[in-house]
Amino acid sequence: MSLGNVKKGGRKPDDIRCDFCGSSDLKDDYEVGEVVCNDCGLVESGKLLDPAGHSRFGEDAHNTKSSGLGSSIGKGRGPRSIRRAAKKNKPKKSYLQQLYSLVDEVVPEGRIRDSVKDLLKRYDEEEKKLWRLRGKLRGDGTPVYRQKTLVAGAIAALNIAYIPNEAGKIKERWRIDHIDFVKSRKRFRNYIASNFGPTDREGVRNQRRREILHNLGRTRDILAESVGWDMATAVYEEAIEELKEHYEPVEDDQEEPVGAIQNTKYGTKSSETAAWEATLVAMIELGLAGSMRWLERRVAPTSGGNLTSRYIRRAAALANGSEEE
Numbered sequence: 001m002s003l004g005n006v007k008k009g010g011r012k013p014d015d016i017r018c019d020f021c022g023s024s025d026l027k028d029d030y031e032v033g034e035v036v037c038n039d040c041g042l043v044e045s046g047k048l049l050d051p052a053g054h055s056r057f058g059e060d061a062h063n064t065k066s067s068g069l070g071s072s073i074g075k076g077r078g079p080r081s082i083r084r085a086a087k088k089n090k091p092k093k094s095y096l097q098q099l100y101s102l103v104d105e106v107v108p109e110g111r112i113r114d115s116v117k118d119l120l121k122r123y124d125e126e127e128k129k130l131w132r133l134r135g136k137l138r139g140d141g142t143p144v145y146r147q148k149t150l151v152a153g154a155i156a157a158l159n160i161a162y163i164p165n166e167a168g169k170i171k172e173r174w175r176i177d178h179i180d181f182v183k184s185r186k187r188f189r190n191y192i193a194s195n196f197g198p199t200d201r202e203g204v205r206n207q208r209r210r211e212i213l214h215n216l217g218r219t220r221d222i223l224a225e226s227v228g229w230d231m232a233t234a235v236y237e238e239a240i241e242e243l244k245e246h247y248e249p250v251e252d253d254q255e256e257p258v259g260a261i262q263n264t265k266y267g268t269k270s271s272e273t274a275a276w277e278a279t280l281v282a283m284i285e286l287g288l289a290g291s292m293r294w295l296e297r298r299v300a301p302t303s304g305g306n307l308t309s310r311y312i313r314r315a316a317a318l319a320n321g322s323e324e325e
Contacts, residue, residue: 110270153184211271
């Protein structure tokens, strides 16, 4: 974000604009050292000029603009003016995109990740701009901590819609204060409850069943090219039994789990990944481990490679008379 010199009273020249959306509606927050775009929410930390007009760009304060001559900041990094120009031209992320990046760090690709991003986007557009939420937090108070608290709260709130997740583990990993976490979760839960009403639990399970059966059927069709229809069907049926054992909704009259769905083996995984893993379990059971890589190259989900490798190692351990740890 190009800031230039701030005039007395914090006003900026009209040609100072946000690098992301081009807006000139910028707000200085001297308390936390940030400049915020009031239109897109882009937050620039550590680039704020002090009220006296002295620049604070990682060097001692000066009344005149630094020429960059004689600077030696790190071997081989080039003149300061070039580094500043490169940083200025680097693409910036909006506040919402920064939250999406945090989601990508902790939530595997699939329906849960998509649901979290959709919730953040809807709240930002329909309720209140997320970057405007400036309530006091018990944690370290940094911009990144605030973003992580929002993301963890949004993930946890999805439980109200019967979408399993690991928000508790994420909270511990990011060291989010429990009260901050609860407040953030409540914010998003209230939004879901007031805007979407009671969640259709049966509808959610029916959709999950349709997705799993679709992926299992597609895998069976492709596997049949290698091992024949009868054997591929046997794998399909064995995978169904594996999923039923772990309370996945693959039949109409199926018993629901007594505990939380996310505590089951497949609860936190996308329908596609659950179907793929159950297929791998079935292939080991039926002695088809040798066909796993062949099938993986044709039908496995994007994140299925590591999963396939794990089950290949398990099959090898079983063949040697021992179970993999």
